[in-house]
């Protein structure tokens with residue numbers, strides 16, 4: 484039997500796998516390479532929406548359903564307009580992302596797609612060997628793996644689930660001011676955890692109204708519906724709406740040190756490589772940056788795991804861990820921390836900081852805006868763990 488050997492194998496066609504395969508399909512360097520993309524699902528449903536801030540002009544910005552130049556933040560006391568310039572805030576619907584990437588990937592002759600699951604992965608001397616659920620065995624000189632290992636032990640880490648439910652609603656008449664998105668509405672009852680709404684108006688008639696909760700007690704979908712309905716009744720009493728779509732899921736927020744690789748010729752990408760920012764749950768833009776860097780490192784003959792090392796830097800893991808620890812130990816509530824962060828700082832500084840692009844001066848300003856003692860205690864806890 485002919486041995487199936489590929490230059491690159493990508494496991495999983497989620498955000499990370501598709502981002503990488505798409506770039507490989509568009510870049511001349513990869514025209515002479517053989518690439519295999521393995522994914523069991525069809526990717527034909529709007530299973531999630533990604534929001535992100537960025538200041539660069541990138542191809543994927545064009546896939547956004549909406550771009551905002553201004554955001555709002557609401558605490559129990561007031562509503563603040565966040566001037567985010569030079570950043571823009573965007574939302575991409577999962578289905579638009581799949582429909583933009585998959586046809587291009589399918590049209591690239593160097594890319595083979597297999598609709599199956601990887602059952603086993605073994606590191607050999609020259610290749611990584613994958614046994615697939617369809618019975619095939621394939622070999623890759625380099626494997627990019629986006630499977631999140633469910634056996635990771637997060638117990639020694641600061642860990643909390645960010646779980647959420649949202650409705651895409653359509654109003655009968657023009658209702659929403661779509662020039663601004665509500666980034667975080669912390670004016671709601673916190674019920675002893677950290678919870679906020681966000682409202683993303685895609686148009687004057689349509690918006691995603693979503694609640695996110697940081698806690699390890701997952702709220703049932705039905706209970707979430709009650710929270711969303713009550714929020715709309717209270718904050719938008721005149722809105723007459725129908726529900727078009729729903730989103731209900733969870734993301735792990737943790738300072739766990741995700742392994743970069745399990746052996747040579749193999750690296751994790753996306754969530755599996757710790758691309759979900761522990762302090763916010765934002766991941767989409769980080770995965771795009773990781774993907775851009777992987778392509779550049781491959782073209783210049785360098786180790787592509789450097790792409791992850793650039794983002795998953797220890798300094799930021801410690802800072803994110805400190806933030807999580809402050810909230811998880813109840814030294815401060817999430818509501819207090821986010822309110823102080825966003826009411827006392829320029830939004831641009833916060834976005835620079837969360838994008839890991841802040842200067843020392845910006846970082847000092849942000850630290851001075853927060854209560855020192857609780858953060859110091861958590862910082863020491865994280866450092867000495």
Ligand SMILES: Cc1cc2nc3c(=O)[nH]c(=O)nc-3n(C[C@H](O)[C@H](O)[C@H](O)COP(=O)(O)OP(=O)(O)OC[C@H]3O[C@@H](n4cnc5c(N)ncnc54)[C@H](O)[C@@H]3O)c2cc1C
Nearest residue numbers: 495496497498499531533534600601732753754765766767
């Ligand atoms: C509902 C939701 C909303 C989110 N919203 C935002 C947001 O607004 N902004 C933001 O920045 N981040 C957001 N995130 C976080 C993050 O961006 C997403 O989780 C992102 O989709 C993760 O991409 P990924 O490629 O790492 O993982 P996934 O998208 O989960 O992709 C992994 C893929 O691997 C496949 N797979 C699994 N096992 C195997 C196997 N054995 N063999 C082959 N394939 C396999 C799966 O089918 C899947 O397609 C959100 C997450 C969720 C769940």
